[in-house]
Amino acid sequence: MQTQDITQPQHPLKAEARNLSFYYGAVKALKGINMPIHDKKVTALIGPSGCGKSTYLRSFNRMHDLYPGNRYEGEIRFFPDNTNLLSADVDPIEVRMRVGMVFQKPNPFPKSIFENVAYGLRVRGLSNKRLLDEKVEQALRSAALWDEVKDRLQALAPTLSGGQQQRLCIARALATDPELLLFDEPTSALDPIATGAIEELVHELKKRVTILIVTHNMQQAARVSDYTAYMYLGEMIEFGNTDEIFMKPNDRRTEDYITGRMG
Template identity: 75%
Template sequence: MDANVTPVPVTPTLKADVRDLDFYYGSFHALKKVTMPVYERKATALIGPSGCGKSTLLRCFNRMHDLYPGNRYEGGGIVLHPDNTNLLAHGVDPIEVRMRISMVFQKPNPFPKSIFENVAYSLRVRGLRNKSELDDRVEAALKGAALWKEVSGRLSELGANLSGGQQQRLCIARALASDPELILFDEPTSALDPIATASIEELITELKEKVTILIVTHNMQQAARISDYTAYMYLGEMIEFGITDQLFIKPQKKQTEDYITGRFG
């Protein structure tokens, strides 16, 4: 064997792939033939200027658009692996999709319930009633969201009494509790101060060891810090997708370069 052979880079497993996806808000064509892969146990960041469709694409993954009239998916869809289910197919129940893929929103949105009930809710909708199992899984989720130490003694307090950063970690615990295959983050730190932002970023870096992450961010440094892959979108189109380091150091497209160097956007 030749010792000088450069090791073949291990291709990560595909978790989901978006194929020629078109999306319409009424007559507005918001996503145009978007194609991109999402790799298992990696963090993929979606970047681009406001209105480029990055949040729209993210919300296709858990069929959030189904909640509002006039929204239409067209084209190929989003295929989830390993079972090859097209998340956007008519026969697929959006509730099933949301049970497999959970989401953390831009502004922390804890329910006006206790800390415990906030996390337990995603388990309760799955029919879990056993008290000791609920206790265990809520604890595990809160530990996973690096919140357990701060709230273990006051699980019955209102979630809204926590600070902004803690509320967002509570929402992450809620998203984690149900053992999702993929977690969607929609600009999760844009409503937080720099210290809370740092703790959420650290958490996301830890989480990607266990779960696939897709994150929308308008902060390019954040994308560079926490993601393995980055997709740059502009006006509803996928301009460039690549390994984060490569995309930021040596973008293939002029448009991407202009955006990441701050000449535009």
């Protein structure tokens, strides 16, 4: 029964943001966020556009490092080794090798389906054909795409439908066995059935990987997540068990947002 979740002991942490602030140049986009990410659980980030949820998500794989003028403050502790992902001593590439990401719009490379999935492995220096075949199949199966594409692995990825492309991107991220998987509004470009398939996949995936998902769709957060965080204007307003957030939020602002009372 769902109500049992509340009484279950707290899960071990996969990551924890500690007093995390972020600046785009002089603009402070995140204001001292503290938040735990529970291991092998789905944590959803909700909030109105521009509240900083994507900015927050993209701090976890140091995506902001790609562009000049961005600056982090505070820490993101990554467990079990207790590494600070934001530390200047930690190479962003090392972070991205451990933290996978799926983007808002499906962004397969204009290459074959096989090469898309194999890319992360090639980047890691894997070139053994048999091993690549095996890993690619495994990843495609995990992304519930294998049956649809197994006969045309050499076809160009952009020939797939939007939903299939997004699952291909999930397979690409899964191929390298990330410890944490970031989803940045993964279904905003998809129809309801493709969205349902992705949500179902998220539910399956949490057995083996910790998931952090940004969504502008509150219902989606309610459906897929175990924990939900409500963000507003760069601040973490409320974090809690998804059941609690959607049944009985503690903060007035959360209540207003999820009940659609915000102007």
